[in-house]
Structures are given as C-alpha cells and as structure tokens.
Amino acid sequence: MIDMNPQPAASREPGQPEPDHPEPGERAPELGWPVGVVSERLAIAAPTLRSWDRRHGIGPSLRTRGNHRRYTELDIRRVLLMSRLTAQGVPAQSAADSVLAMDSQAIAERLEGDRGFAAPGEGDGLGRVPGPRGPGEPGEPREPGVGGARAGEVEGSEQDATDLVEAIVGAARALDPRTMALLYRQVMRRRDVGRAWVEVFAPALRRVGDLWEEGRLGVQSEHLTSELLQSELRAVVRANRLRVAGVPVVLASADDEQHHLPLLALEAELARHGVASLFLGPRVPSDALVSALRESQPRAVFLWASLARPQAEPFWRDLEIIDWPLEVVIGGPGWPDGIAVPEGPVTVTRVADFGAAVTALVPRPGASVG
Numbered sequence: 379m380i381d382m383n384p385q386p387a388a389s390r391e392p393g394q395p396e397p398d399h400p401e402p403g404e405r406a407p408e409l410g411w412p413v414g415v416v417s418e419r420l421a422i423a424a425p426t427l428r429s430w431d432r433r434h435g436i437g438p439s440l441r442t443r444g445n446h447r448r449y450t451e452l453d454i455r456r457v458l459l460m461s462r463l464t465a466q467g468v469p470a471q472s473a474a475d476s477v478l479a480m481d482s483q484a485i486a487e488r489l490e491g492d493r494g495f496a497a498p499g500e501g502d503g504l505g506r507v508p509g510p511r512g513p514g515e516p517g518e519p520r521e522p523g524v525g526g527a528r529a530g531e532v533e534g535s536e537q538d539a540t541d542l543v544e545a546i547v548g549a550a551r552a553l554d555p556r557t558m559a560l561l562y563r564q565v566m567r568r569r570d571v572g573r574a575w576v577e578v579f580a581p582a583l584r585r586v587g588d589l590w591e592e593g594r595l596g597v598q599s600e601h602l603t604s605e606l607l608q609s610e611l612r613a614v615v616r617a618n619r620l621r622v623a624g625v626p627v628v629l630a631s632a633d634d635e636q637h638h639l640p641l642l643a644l645e646a647e648l649a650r651h652g653v654a655s656l657f658l659g660p661r662v663p664s665d666a667l668v669s670a671l672r673e674s675q676p677r678a679v680f681l682w683a684s685l686a687r688p689q690a691e692p693f694w695r696d697l698e699i700i701d702w703p704l705e706v707v708i709g710g711p712g713w714p715d716g717i718a719v720p721e722g723p724v725t726v727t728r729v730a731d732f733g734a735a736v737t738a739l740v741p742r743p744g745a746s747v748g
C-alpha cells in the first residue's frame with residue numbers, strides 16, 4: 379500500500395530492509411516507482427540513489443506504509459538532472475541545492491536543454507519511443523520506452539560512427555573493458571539501439587571478426603567485445619520490461635549456432651516498440667524450437683545463422699505440424715538459398731538487414747497481436 383502523505387526521506391529506520399520491487403499485493407507503479415526500477419531505468423546504481431536521498435534530499439516524495447521509497451515521475455526527473463550535473467563536475471551538494479530550488483517546469487526545461495549531454499553510464503531516461511504503457515503522474519506526459527535518442531536530440535554523425543568503430547576495435551585489441559564500456563555508452567547516448575547496431579556495433583563486430591580471421595587479434599578480444607555488448611543490449615530490454623505486451627515473437631539462433639548478438643539487438647529494438655520476445659538465445663536444437671513454437675503459438679519467429687547451414691535440415695520439414703499462420707523470418711549470412719518449406723500456413727521471409735528484420739517483426743498497425 380502507498381501512503382500518499384509525503385514523509386521526510388530520513389524517517390526510515392536504519393537497517394530496515396527495503397525491497398527493490400513492489401511488495402506482494404502492491405501495484406506500486408500506479409503511484410510511484412521502487413528504487414530498483416528507477417535504478418534500471420536511469421542506469422544509476424541503487425546505492426547511489428539511496429545515498430542521494432539520505433545525504434542530499436534528492437529522493438522519493440512518497441513512502442509506502444512499510445516506509446519503502448516510491449519515486450514519482452517528477453522525482454525521477456530530479457534524479458536525472460542530479461546525475462547530469464554531477465557528471466558535469468558540479469559537487470553533489472551544490473547540484474542537489476540547484477535541483478531542489480527548481481520547480482517541475484524549470485527541471486523539464488533544463489533537461490530539455492541538456493539533451494545532447496548524458497552522464498557516463500546514465501541510462502537514457504528521456505529519449506524514448508512513445509508507448510502504450512508506463513505510469514505517469516496525473517497531468518504529466520507518459521514516459522515512453524528507454525533506449526533511444528529522442529527526435530531532435532543531437533544525432534551521431536557518420537564520421538563519429540567511423541571513429542567509434544575504430545575506438546571500439548582499439549579497446550578490444552587492448553583488452554580494455556572500461557574504455558569499451560564508455561564507448562558503448564557514448565554510442566547509445568546519441569542513437570537509438572537500432573541505429574547504434576547498424577552504424578557502430580555491427581561494423582565493429584565485423585571488423586573484429588576480420589582481424590581475428592587474419593590472426594591479428596585474439597579470440598579473447600572477440601569475447602570481450604561481445605560480452606560487454608550483451609550487457610548493453612540487455613539493459614535496454616530490462617529498462618523496457620514493463621512496456622512490452624502481446625504474444626511474444628520467438629527469437630532464436632539455429633541449432634549449433636553460437637552467435638546470437640543480432641538477436642539481442644532485435645530484442646532490444648522490439649522492446650522499445652512494446653513488442654514482447656521469447657528469447658531462446660544461441661544453439662537452439664531444432665526439435666526444441668518446434669516445441670517452443672507449438673507451446674507459445676507466436677505470429678512470427680526470427681532465426682539467426684552466422685555459420686553456413688545445410689540446404690535441407692529437419693527444422694523445415696518439422697514445420698509441417700504448424701497449423702496457424704506463422705511467419706518464419708530468417709537472417710544472417712548462414713542461410714542457403716532455396717529453402718524448401720512444406721505446404722501450409724507457414725511463410726518464410728529472408729531479411730538482409732536489421733531494419734528489414736524489425737519491419738517484419740513489429741506488427742503492422744491494425745494487425746492482431748494476440
């Protein structure tokens with residue numbers, strides 16, 4: 379239950395546990411967000427949020443009866459501005475004093491003016507695609523989905539993209555995770571996840587792959603590049619978790635196919651569009667995939683293959699048992715031409731790039747999404 383009477387943040391008993399997520403039976407997002415959700419949304423560590431609340435008064439205006447923090451949308455904007463100011467070098471107490479002296483209008487204007495700038499590690503708390511869900515305070519605009527530069531935001535240039543690719547490859551060679559993580563953040567700050575993938579991440583991966591093939595870079599560099607990228611892409615998915623709806627689209631890599639970064643990029647982009655995914659990841663055995671399809675009855679499945687697949691494999695034959703209109707979308711250089719699919723309600727579409735995959739998987743306006 380939410381106590382609507384604002385209480386001083388410092389009134390919580392020290393040492394009392396505070397859940398990061400709503401308590402059982404409590405639908406907190408109607409009225410305020412728990413620390414854990416705010417932390418995910420803004421990519422600011424929960425201990426930092428608690429410390430800003432305790433030490434500087436930049437915290438939630440609401441508390442549950444159990445005295446757990448609940449942030450309103452205005453509180454979240456205050457936190458976001460606090461993070462921007464401290465990242466610009468303003469000492470924490472001065473930043474807090476400025477933020478607390480501003481009304482909601484001034485905070486909105488300041489954040490608007492600061493769009494081109496975001497703190498290192500800060501989630502894009504504002505750059506979002508408008509979406510159907512998400513709480514808002516009465517009279518406030520709904521918060522759209524996280525993980526994208528907002529229209530009007532300073533966009534990354536082509537040159538910027540080339541430099542970022544080179545810098546990422548350099549960090550991979552030097553096995554420098556800190557620089558690589560900062561570069562990934564920089565990429566995401568100016569681009570939505572789709573553009574980030576197409577303009578920077580995929581070219582960087584291909585370059586890393588080429589250098590590995592030429593023996594000029596070790597597989598450990600490839601692992602570092604992809605592991606950190608996975609976290610980055612998953613953060614977008616997590617931040618949009620509360621927005622996705624409908625029968626999930628199935629995302630899987632083919633049998634024995636370990637590469638699955640394109641699936642993660644797709645999952646993140648689909649989440650931004652409010653489309654749910656059933657993410658099965660790498661190396662999905664053919665029979666397991668067919669079982670998953672039968673259980674979840676999706677309208678579409680996306681299958682990735684980097685490595686060459688045989689012309690005929692059991693999966694295509696097994697599709698015989700599918701008795702609803704299923705769109706099988708295949709992507710990646712591994713798929714051969716001329717795949718033979720049994721007669722029936724299944725259609726197979728081959729897509730050549732990320733944008734085409736997104737177009738094929740996001741439901742057309744007016745289409746039933748189950």
Ligand code: B12
Nearest residue numbers: 580583584587588591635636637638639640709731732735
């Ligand atoms: C990261 C990586 C790994 C990681 C995978 C991590 C992960 N979680 O995915 C690790 C280290 C585990 C790995 C392992 C292996 N890898 Co590897 N790997 C890569 C690397 C660098 C990126 C993979 C990737 O995400 N590619 C996706 C995009 C970025 O690349 P692309 O497919 O070429 O993009 C084209 C299109 O597909 C399209 N596109 C781009 N993005 C998207 C997105 C969508 C949705 C769509 C539809 C299209 C699309 O645009 C491009 C234009 O042509 C590639 C390099 C490469 N070029 O792919 C090698 C690469 C795929 N790997 C390769 C190899 C050989 C292997 C191993 C067999 C090595 C080994 N001996 O163990 C194993 C595979 C084991 C297995 N059974 O699968 C080779 C494959 C060569 C081949 N065709 O057979 C590559 C090409 C490297 C190379 N240049 O030689 N790998």
